[in-house]
Amino acid sequence: MEIALRVVSVAVGVGLIGAAVISAVKTVVIPRQAASVITRTVFTVLRRTYHLVTPPSMSYERRDRVLATYAPIGMLALLATWIGLAFLGYAALFWGLDGDTSGVVALELSGSSLFTLGFLRPGGFWLMMVSFTEAAIGLFLLALLITYLPNINAAFSRRERGVTALSVRAGEPPSGTEMVLRFWRLERMSELHEVWIEWERWFVDVEETHTSFSALAFFRSPQADHSWVTASGAVLDAAALASSSIDIPHDVQADICIRAGYLSLRRIAEGFGIAYDRQPEPDDPISITRQEWDDAMDDLAAAGVEIKADRDQAWRDFAGWRVNYDTVLLELADLTGAPYAMWSSDRGVLREPR
Numbered sequence: 001m002e003i004a005l006r007v008v009s010v011a012v013g014v015g016l017i018g019a020a021v022i023s024a025v026k027t028v029v030i031p032r033q034a035a036s037v038i039t040r041t042v043f044t045v046l047r048r049t050y051h052l053v054t055p056p057s058m059s060y061e062r063r064d065r066v067l068a069t070y071a072p073i074g075m076l077a078l079l080a081t082w083i084g085l086a087f088l089g090y091a092a093l094f095w096g097l098d099g100d101t102s103g104v105v106a107l108e109l110s111g112s113s114l115f116t117l118g119f120l121r122p123g124g125f126w127l128m129m130v131s132f133t134e135a136a137i138g139l140f141l142l143a144l145l146i147t148y149l150p151n152i153n154a155a156f157s158r159r160e161r162g163v164t165a166l167s168v169r170a171g172e173p174p175s176g177t178e179m180v181l182r183f184w185r186l187e188r189m190s191e192l193h194e195v196w197i198e199w200e201r202w203f204v205d206v207e208e209t210h211t212s213f214s215a216l217a218f219f220r221s222p223q224a225d226h227s228w229v230t231a232s233g234a235v236l237d238a239a240a241l242a243s244s245s246i247d248i249p250h251d252v253q254a255d256i257c258i259r260a261g262y263l264s265l266r267r268i269a270e271g272f273g274i275a276y277d278r279q280p281e282p283d284d285p286i287s288i289t290r291q292e293w294d295d296a297m298d299d300l301a302a303a304g305v306e307i308k309a310d311r312d313q314a315w316r317d318f319a320g321w322r323v324n325y326d327t328v329l330l331e332l333a334d335l336t337g338a339p340y341a342m343w344s345s346d347r348g349v350l351r352e353p354r
Contacts, residue, residue, distance in 0.1 A: 009096030016089030020082045021137065027078070028144045033211045033271045038085075042078050043215070046070065060339060064224040067337050071218035075152075079145045086141065087114050090134045098127060114138040148213075155209035156219050162202045163221055163231045169195070172225050173341035176237025177296045180246060184305045189248050192238075196257035199235045203257070206232075207264035214271045217336055225340075229333045233344035236261045236325055244317030245297060247306040262325035269328040272335060276327045282320035287330060287347050290315055 019038060026034035050070050054063045087110050095106035105120075112120040113134040122131050170179035183189050206228065210216050221227055239254040239261075266276060277284070293315055301307050308314045332338075333345040340346055 006096040009092045013089040013092030013096060016085045016092065017137070020085035020089065020141070024082050024141055024144050028148045031212050033214070033267075038081060039078060039214075042081050043074050043218075046074050046077055061224055063337065064220065064339070068220045071215050071220075074218070075145070075149070075215060079141065082141045083114065083138065086134065086137055087111060090114065090130070093130060094122065094127065097130065098122070098124070110134065152213055152216060152219070155205075155213065155216055159202075159206055159209070159216075159228055160221055160226075162199070163226050163228055164223070166231050166234065167226065170231075170234045170238065173339060174231050174234035175342040176234050176239075176241055177300060177342070179234060179238040180241050181300060181303055181305060184246075184300075185303070189242075189246075192242060193251050193253050195235075196239060196251065196253040199239075200253070200257045200260040203232070203260040203264040207267055210268045211271055214268075217268060217272075217332070220336075227333075227336065227338040227341070227345070229329065229336055229338045230341035230344045232261060232265060233325075233329045233333070233341065236329070237322070237343055240318050240321035244321060245293075245308055245314040246300075247308045258321055258324070262328070265325055265328040265332060269332060272332075274328060274331045274335070276331075280323045282316065282323065284323050286319050286322045286326045287349065288319075288322060288326075288343055292343075293318060 023036040023038035026036040027039045047070065050067060054066050087107075090113065091103075091106045091110035094109045095101055095103055098106075101109070101122075108120050109122050109131065112118060113131040115138060116135050122128055166174055166179075169182060170176070171182075183192055217228075236258055239258045242248065243250065243254045243258070266278075269276060294311070297307050297311065297314075327349055329344055330347065330349045333341075334349070338345040
């Protein structure tokens with residue numbers, strides 16, 4: 001009976017160690033979306049805890065301050081989970097491989113090896129080899145996180161430069177209609193071409209970094225009213241309006257920017273299990289109503305912006321662009337607790353056709 005228990009203990013130990021290492025490799029090493037049950041579980045449990053301490057009745061400013069700690073603490077909790085699994089796994093391994101080792105001594109051996117303290121050494125050559133592998137894995141997990149954080153900080157800095165710069169162009173909170181209006185008033189509509197190029201590159205960079213390091217999506221902007229999600233929505237709406245509704249020469253770069261944007265948001269959303277229609281029809285319903293769009297067009301027209309004469313066609317064209325990113329934009333805004341912004345975080349996802 002005891003032999004069977006020790007065999008099971010070895011199997012469990014190997015499983016725990018393997019789970020910790022595989023999770024670390026998937027989360028940090030593999031440069032693409034790689035689902036890790038451990039990583040997702042840690043962040044999900046922590047997120048539910050944060051939901052309890054940040055109820056909807058709390059002011060947004062206080063919620064933002066609390067939620068700003070979510071992703072950093074999640075990273076530390078993930079490291080602690082990996083180390084904890086390795087610690088318990090090797091303790092089970094030591095107990096299962098040596099019939100003379102008690103459970104308490106096995107835990108002491110595991111802790112001494114994992115943290116390279118060396119106050120207790122196992123007896124026998126093979127147990128010593130096992131101890132060496134545990135010390136190596138402990139250093140490996142710690143080194144992974146140390147190298148992981150600078151990459152996250154660099155990607156975060158690049159993302160936030162674009163978000164902060166957008167406030168000059170699209171207001172605070174950012175809005176696609178406000179962006180169009182500001183460029184029109186300054187008589188710089190032709191310069192939108194460069195904006196679409198800049199944000200096409202921004203979307204490509206965000207897609208690469210936020211699919212490789214999913215935790216980045218939850219790192220909040222330094223300013224409470226800034227968010228990478230609402231910034232994305234403002235640029236996409238501005239490009240959609242420029243292509244569909246504003247009476248200016250058509251710029252294919254705006255279309256390319258929209259495509260880069262919705263593909264980026266879709267691929268990031270896939271990492272969080274967000275469902276969306278991959279092939280929506282142009283006339284599928286969107287969360288923005290025709291009346292909301294008409295009101296926005298009236299406001300722009302009152303400010304002197306030239307709107308296309310055929311409003312029905314302009315609305316269909318705008319909705320045909322928006323339908324590609326409507327669901328993922330609103331889902332990501334809700335997931336990340338984005339601040340208020342027009343046509344993104346100010347509404348729920350449209351789930352039933354109207």
